[in-house]
Structure formats: structure tokens, C-alpha cells
Amino acid sequence: MAITTRVVDRPVDESSYIRATFQGLALSFKHLVDPHKVTVQYPEEKWDIGPRWRGTHRMLTTEDGTAKCVACGLCPTVCPANCIKLVPGEDAEGNRYPLVFDIDEFRCIFCGYCQEVCPEEAIHLGRHYENAEYERKDFIYDLKRLTSQTHPVCEMWDPADPRGE
Amino acid sequence: MATKRTIEVELSTTGLGADGKPQRIPLVSGDTGGLALQTPPVLEPELEGEHMLINIGPQHPATHGVLRLVLELDGETVVRCIPHIGYLHCGFEKIGEYRQYNQIIPWTDREDYLNCVGNNIAFALGAEQLFGIEITPRCTVLRVIGMELSRIASHLVWMGTTGIDIGAFTPFLWSFQERENIYNLFEGWVGARLTTSASRVGGMAADIPDGWLDGLKAFVRTFPRTLSECDRMLTRNGVWVGRTVGLGVMNPEEALNYGLSGPMLRASGVDYDVRKDFPYLDYETYDFEVPVGVHGDVYDRYLVRMEEMRQSVRIIEQAIARLPDGPVNVDDPRVILPPKHKATSEMESMIHHFKNVMEGPRPPIGESYVAVEAPKGEKGYYMVSDGTAKPVRWRIRPPSFVNLSAIPKMVEGHLLSDVIAINASIDIVMGEIDR
Numbered sequence: 377m378a379i380t381t382r383v384v385d386r387p388v389d390e391s392s393y394i395r396a397t398f399q400g401l402a403l404s405f406k407h408l409v410d411p412h413k414v415t416v417q418y419p420e421e422k423w424d425i426g427p428r429w430r431g432t433h434r435m436l437t438t439e440d441g442t443a444k445c446v447a448c449g450l451c452p453t454v455c456p457a458n459c460i461k462l463v464p465g466e467d468a469e470g471n472r473y474p475l476v477f478d479i480d481e482f483r484c485i486f487c488g489y490c491q492e493v494c495p496e497e498a499i500h501l502g503r504h505y506e507n508a509e510y511e512r513k514d515f516i517y518d519l520k521r522l523t524s525q526t527h528p529v530c531e532m533w534d535p536a537d538p539r540g541e
Numbered sequence: 542m543a544t545k546r547t548i549e550v551e552l553s554t555t556g557l558g559a560d561g562k563p564q565r566i567p568l569v570s571g572d573t574g575g576l577a578l579q580t581p582p583v584l585e586p587e588l589e590g591e592h593m594l595i596n597i598g599p600q601h602p603a604t605h606g607v608l609r610l611v612l613e614l615d616g617e618t619v620v621r622c623i624p625h626i627g628y629l630h631c632g633f634e635k636i637g638e639y640r641q642y643n644q645i646i647p648w649t650d651r652e653d654y655l656n657c658v659g660n661n662i663a664f665a666l667g668a669e670q671l672f673g674i675e676i677t678p679r680c681t682v683l684r685v686i687g688m689e690l691s692r693i694a695s696h697l698v699w700m701g702t703t704g705i706d707i708g709a710f711t712p713f714l715w716s717f718q719e720r721e722n723i724y725n726l727f728e729g730w731v732g733a734r735l736t737t738s739a740s741r742v743g744g745m746a747a748d749i750p751d752g753w754l755d756g757l758k759a760f761v762r763t764f765p766r767t768l769s770e771c772d773r774m775l776t777r778n779g780v781w782v783g784r785t786v787g788l789g790v791m792n793p794e795e796a797l798n799y800g801l802s803g804p805m806l807r808a809s810g811v812d813y814d815v816r817k818d819f820p821y822l823d824y825e826t827y828d829f830e831v832p833v834g835v836h837g838d839v840y841d842r843y844l845v846r847m848e849e850m851r852q853s854v855r856i857i858e859q860a861i862a863r864l865p866d867g868p869v870n871v872d873d874p875r876v877i878l879p880p881k882h883k884a885t886s887e888m889e890s891m892i893h894h895f896k897n898v899m900e901g902p903r904p905p906i907g908e909s910y911v912a913v914e915a916p917k918g919e920k921g922y923y924m925v926s927d928g929t930a931k932p933v934r935w936r937i938r939p940p941s942f943v944n945l946s947a948i949p950k951m952v953e954g955h956l957l958s959d960v961i962a963i964n965a966s967i968d969i970v971m972g973e974i975d976r
Contacts, residue, residue, distance in 0.1 A: 381812040382830045384844040388786055393779035400774050404711055414718050426725075428732035428750065450898045456644040487647040487738045492746075493898045495884055495891065501732070532732050532747050535882040 423505075428532040430488045431504040433479050435522035436497065436529070443523050444498035447472045451490035451499055459483035460490060477519040481507065492533045500529035592620060595957075599628045603706050603961045606971030610948070610960065617957050622949045626942075629975040637935040641901035642668045642742050645935065650736040652937060653973040655695040656916050657737045658687040658727065663913040665740035666821060667922035670909035672876060672902065674743050680869045683745060685822050685860045686757070687730075688913070689853040693764070694723045695916035695968075696846045700771060703843070703965040707784045712771040719767050722760050729753055742902060743877045744870030754861060761857055768850055775843070785840035789951035789963035792837055799947040802940050803918025804845045805967060809837035815914035827856050839966040846968075849916075876902040901930030917941050917968050939973040 416423055425431075435443045447464030459482075465475035490499050504527040509515055593614045598604040607628035613621040633652055637645045649660040662684045669676060676684075697720045701713035724734040730753060731739045731746050739746050775781045791801065796809035806813055814831045816824040832848035834841030870877045878897055879890035906928045912921040918940025925934040944967045952960045 378828060379814075379817045379825065380830050381817075382832055382848075384832045384834055384841070384848050386835065386841070386844065387777055388782055388840070391777045391779045391782040396774075396778040396780075400711070400778070403770055403773060407715075414721070426729045426732065428730070428747070429728065430732040448895075450895065454641075454644065454898050456640060456647050485647055485736065486733065487736070488732065488746075489644070489647075489738075492878065493894070495894060497881070497885070530732055533881060535880075535885075 425503050425505065427503070428530055429503040429505075430486045430501040430530055430532075431527075432481055432502050432507050432525075433484075433490075433517060433522055434500050434502045434525045434527065434529050435477065435519065436500060437523050441523075443474060443477070443519060444496045445474045445477060446496055446498075447474045447477075448495060450493040450495065454489045454493045456487060456489065457483045457485045459485075474519060477522065479517045479522065481515045481517055482512075488530065488532065491530060497534065502527045502529050504528075597960065599625075604964060605702065605969055606974075608945075608964075608969065608971055608974075610964070612952075612957065612960065614957060619952050619955055619957060619960060622952045622960070624945060624948055626945070626971070627975050629971045631972075631976065633976045634935050634937065637932060639931060641930045642904070642932065643902070645932075646740060647736065647738045650738055651972060652939070652976055653695075653915065653917065653920070653941070653970045654735060655698050655970055656691045657735060658691040658739045659695075659913070659915055660920070661737060661740040662688055662822075663911060663915070663920055664922050665742055666913065667909050667911035667924050668742045668904070670911055671904040671907060671924050671926055672742060673905070674871055674873060674876060676743065677868055677871060678865045679748075679867045680744050680871075681822050682860050682864045683749065683869065684740070685824070685827070686857055686864075687739060687745075688822070689856045689860070690723050690726065690757075692916045693850050693853050694720050696850050697723075699846060699916075699965075699968045700775075700843075703962070704775065706961050706965045707781065709775060709778075709781060712774050715767055715771055719760075719764055722764070726753070726756055726760065729756065741870070741877065743873060748869045754864070757857070758861060761854055761861070765851065765854055768847070772847060776847070782840065784959075784962055785843060785966075786838060787836075788839040788955060788959050789966060790836065790838045791947060791951060795950065796837065796947075799950070800943045801918065801947060802943065803915065803968075804842055804849065805918060805944050805947075807832065808834035808841035808845045810835055815912050815919050819912065821911065821913060824856075827859050829855050839962050842966045903928060903930050912938065915940055917970065917973070918944055937973070937976055939976065941967070941969040941971075942974045945969050945974060 435445060437443055447462060449462060449464070452460040452462045459480040461476060461478040462474055463476035464472050466472050486501060488501050491501050502525065595612050595614060596609060597612060598609040599607040604610065609625040609628065611623040611625060612619050631651070633648045637648060640648070646661050646664055649664045650657040653660055697716040701716040704710070704712045727737050727739070728734050730749055731737050791799070791805070791809045793810045796806050796811060801809070802813065810833055812831055812833045815821070817831050829852045832845045832852070834845050874893040876897070878884070879893055883890040884894040885891070904926045906926055908923070908925045910921055910923045912919050919938065920940050921938030923936040923938065924932045927933045948964060948967065951963050955963065
């Protein structure tokens with residue numbers, strides 16, 4: 377076990393034009409008939425993204441359809457890009473809930489810290505990558521949009537994935 | 542001679558005069574009061590003629606980013622080269638002064654964006670030195686795997702794009718296929734391909750998922766084959782040899798004086814590797830070779846980088862064999878968030894969770910500097926803490942920046958088309974240079 381130093385071979389004398397051309401052509405044609413295909417025919421064929429993929433957000437809801445968020449304020453605090461706007465509210469029983477919960481997906485850098493710190497497992501990054509919109513204002517996801525989106529969510533930092541917790 | 546004077550007026554930069562007031566300082570050689578850059582080579586009288594001033598970049602694909610090279614040409618020979626940088630300045634270091642240590646990690650993704658995991662880990666190492674934390678054995682080995690994978694990814698991009706610059710298109714496609722495999726592994730590990738944010742102070746963002754090592758083993762098995770195919774396409778190819786041999790030669794003394802590091806320095810024959818000379822992450826217990834060149838030209842840099850990729854595969858193989866079980870994150874609630882199921886069920890963990898996020902982990906007063914062997918050279922992270930959750934000063938020692946400073950020396954006297962090859966051989970990433 378040791379780290380050693382070695383002078384690299386320098387095969388300048390063995391260089392050639394014609395031989396290298398034929399060698400290169402042979403290698404390229406071998407790849408032509410090689411069935412190993414790497415291209416994905418994108419719009420028809422979708423890329424199978426991994427279960428930990430960090431994409432556009434979703435807010436998970438309780439059984440009665442309201443957001444799980446309790447407006448604790450951890451995600452706007454930890455967000456390195458300052459893209460979460462949260463205004464907390466309180467109902468008659470003293471339960472906190474978000475009056476406003478906007479995520480600016482333009483500013484978002486998809487680091488996933490919001491999901492990592494959420495103590496209610498409410499805000500999640502989604503396994504979703506086709507984010508195009510027709511207008512700029514549509515990239516500010518409000519609470520209604522965050523709760524109504526249905527794509528699967530990132531499994532990292534969830535108790536369901538103990539290795540990623 | 543009127544033309545000559547025009548050039549000198551053009552080649553000026555803002556600076557401070559002797560009285561402290563801003564003024565334009567001409568970038569000319571000699572004792573005219575300007576900044577002495579370098580003496581233009583003495584030309585034979587019949588060749589003395591009108592010099593041409595051209596810009597390469599900042600929007601030129603062959604400058605590998607938004608680098609602008611101002612070249613003074615005599616015919617097709619470069620008389621003088623002045624690199625202009627700063628087009629990608631983002632203020633990472635200043636932003637970091639307003640972020641907690643873990644929040645800076647996404648910024649380290651974005652400086653040298655070809656070596657994201659390596660940067661994440663290097664920053665975490667610096668912060669851990671500041672906090673005085675010992676990371677777990679499993680985390681150490683996982684970090685070695687992450688660093689070597691991102692080294693291979695960075696070198697693959699270098700080989701592919703340099704090949705395109707010099708006229709070889711096929712190795713570019715093959716190297717980017719292999720790079721995709723590395724990014725698939727990163728995606729499976731931390732959920733992002735490029736901006737990974739893979740590390741945390743005291744551990745990693747997540748442990749590797751089940752079955753991830755099988756994918757890594759498959760990569761380690763298939764990658765050397767692709768590498769040898771690229772090697773067959775390039776190494777003994779007369780065109781490749783003709784366009785790289787004898788270009789941008791730096792002898793060992795010059796290389797050391799310019800402060801070069803990484804493959805640039807090793808190609809000149811100096812066997813300095815941070816992994817060997819100042820080991821971190823238990824690199825001294827791995828078995829690998831540090832490749833060095835002799836001539837210090839573009840061809841030697843290519844050979845050194847190719848060999849480094851092979852050695853990285855060796856290191857990853859050894860790391861897979863020794864990967865221990867156990868926790869990834871340190872058991873220290875002051876810096877690490879508790880597991881989610883504990884944070885939502887135990888009072889104590891919930892308090893730690895909130896304190897950790899709201900106030901942030903607070904290191905003792907002090908400073909730390911950690912240098913790692915990044916693909917481009919010696920990359921350092923320097924942090925100063927005043928005891929609060931945010932660093933007072935955070936600084937990157939970017940290897941590309943220092944390596945780029947040698948380009949006026951290297952391209953002098955070469956042809957214009959060779960400037961592209963020499964510039965590519967430095968392996969610069971402008972995100973890291975401008976920061």
C-alpha cells in the first residue's frame with residue numbers, strides 16, 4: 377500500500393497518420409454495429425428518473441385535502457436561494473397554517489434543503505422535470521398549485537428511505 | 542509606427558496612479574511608465590510589420606467559458622496574450638458570508654461545475670476542521686468514491702472538449718457517454734446530476750441507496766474499456782501528436798514559479814499531488830500511482846490526465862472493497878440534523894432539529910484551510926469563524942485561476958491555432974476563476 381510516482385509513457389515515435397486513420401475507422405464502425413444504445417428518443421420515450429430525483433415542488437396534504445404545512449418557518453430560513461415566501465396564519469383552535477406559501481421556481485436551485493428540514497414531511501421536491509410554462513408568473517407556485525400537483529415526490533430524507541434520512 | 546501606438550493605447554487597464562487617483566495604465570513593456578508585461582520577441586527586420594490585435598471570446602466555445610483573450614499577432618504568430626477575466630463573477634465568497642455553513646454547499650456546486658461532488662466534500666472538510674469534527678469511517682470511504690468519480694467526470698469533459706478543439710469529434714461522444722453513467726450514479730445517490738450538494742458538515746446528504754454499489758461496480762468494469770478506446774483514437778494518432786507535442790512548454794522551475802498545480806504541474810515533471818504529499822480522507826492508505834510527465838507540453842498533460850483516470854478507477858476499486866458498514870453522519874446533534882423519524886417523534890431531537898436550522902451549527906472562533914487535489918489542481922477552502930453560525934470570510938483557492946495565469950507565457954511565439962490547444966490543456970472552468 378503506497379502511493380508511487382511514475383513517469384508516463386510517451387509514445388510519440390509510434391504515432392502515424394494512415395495506421396491511426398484505419399484504426400479509428402475500424403473502432404467507429406464497431407460502434408456502429410454495436411447494439412449498445414445510449415440515445416433516448418426523448419419526446420416519445422421518457423427518461424426514467426431515480427427515486428431521489430430533486431425536481432419541482434409538491435406540498436403533501438392531509439386526508440381532508442389541506443396542506444400538511446404548519447408554517448413553522450424552517451424552510452424559508454434554510455433556503456439558500458431565498459425563494460420561499462411564507463406568511464403564517466392561526467385558526468380558532470390555535471393551529472398554525474400557511475396563509476401564503478409561494479415558491480419561486482426561477483430562484484429555486486433544487487438543493488432539497490426545504491424537504492430535508494421539514495418536520496411535517498409537507499414540502500417535497502418532486503420527481504418531475506418538464507417544467508415549461510407559457511408565462512413567467514406561472515413559475516411562482518402558490519399553495520393551490522403546490523397541493524394540486526400529483527407527480528411522485530423525492531424519496532430522500534423520508535423515513536421511508538432509512539438510508540437517505 | 543502609428544499603428545503600433547494605437548495598439549498601446551488600446552492595451553490599457555484601469556489602475557491607480559502614484560497620487561492614488563484612477564488612471565489608465567498602458568500595458569506596454571519597457572520603461573514608459575506602464576505595467577511591464579513581457580518583452581515582445583525580437584523579430585527579424587523583414588518580418589517587422591503591422592501587428593494585429595484580435596479578441597478570442599468571451600463568447601467563443603473554444604475558450605471553455607467566458608474567457609476573453611486579447612492576442613497581439615504578428616502574421617499568425619502570437620506576440621502577446623492578455624487574458625481578461627471576470628465575466629462570470631457571481632460573488633460566491635461574499636454571499637457565503639450571509640449563509641450558514643451547510644447553506645454554502647450549494648454554492649460550491651456552482652464554482653467548478655465539473656467537479657461538484659469534489660467541491661462539496663472539500664468544503665465540508667474545511668468546515669469540519671473548523672468545527673473539530675472527526676467523520677465516520679463509512680463517510681470517509683464514500684467521500685473518496687465521490688471525489689474520484691467527479692475527478693473522472695471532469696477529466697472526461699476535458700478530454701472530450703479538447704478533442705473537439707483540436708478536431709477529434711468521436712472521443713467527445715464516447716467520453717460524454719461515460720460521463721452520463723457517472724451522473725446517473727450521482728442522481729441515484731443524491732438526486733441531482735450536476736448540482737449535487739452531496740455533502741453536509743459532518744457527513745453526507747444521504748447514504749448510498751441499496752444496489753448503488755452494483756451500478757458503481759458495473760461502471761468500474763466498463764469504463765476502462767471506453768478509456769482504452771479513446772486512447773487508441775488519440776494517443777498514437779499523427780494528427781493528435783502533431784497538434785499537441787511541443788506546445789505550451791513549461792519547465793519545472795517555470796511551472797513552480799507560476800504556482801501551477803495538478804496535472805499542469807505534474808506534466809512538467811514535478812510529482813506534487815496533494816493526495817500524496819498532504820493526505821486527507823486516508824488517501825495514504827490507498828495504492829495508486831501519481832503520473833508525471835517530462836516535457837511539460839500539451840501532449841504530456843493529456844497523458845497525465847488519461848493516466849489519472851485509470852488511477853482513479855483503481856482507487857474506487859479499493860474503496861469499494863473496504864467500504865465499512867455503519868453510520869455516515871457523525872453522532873453530534875450540534876452539527877447534524879437528527880433522523881427525520883426521530884425529529885418528528887422525540888422532543889429532544891425536535892429541539893435539536895429546530896436549533897440546528899434556525900440558529901445553525903456554530904463553530905468555535907478560529908480559521909481553517911483545507912486543500913484537496915481537485916481535477917484541475919490544488920483546490921483550497923479557507924474559512925474564518927468568529928463563533929457565529931456564518932463565516933466571517935470564506936475564500937476559495939481556485940486552481941484554474943492560478944493555472945490560467947501562465948497562459949501569456951505558454952502561448953508566446955506559438956501560432957494562433959495552437960492558442961486553442963494550449964488554452965484547452967489548462968482545463969479551466971470560468972465559474973471557478975471568476976467566482
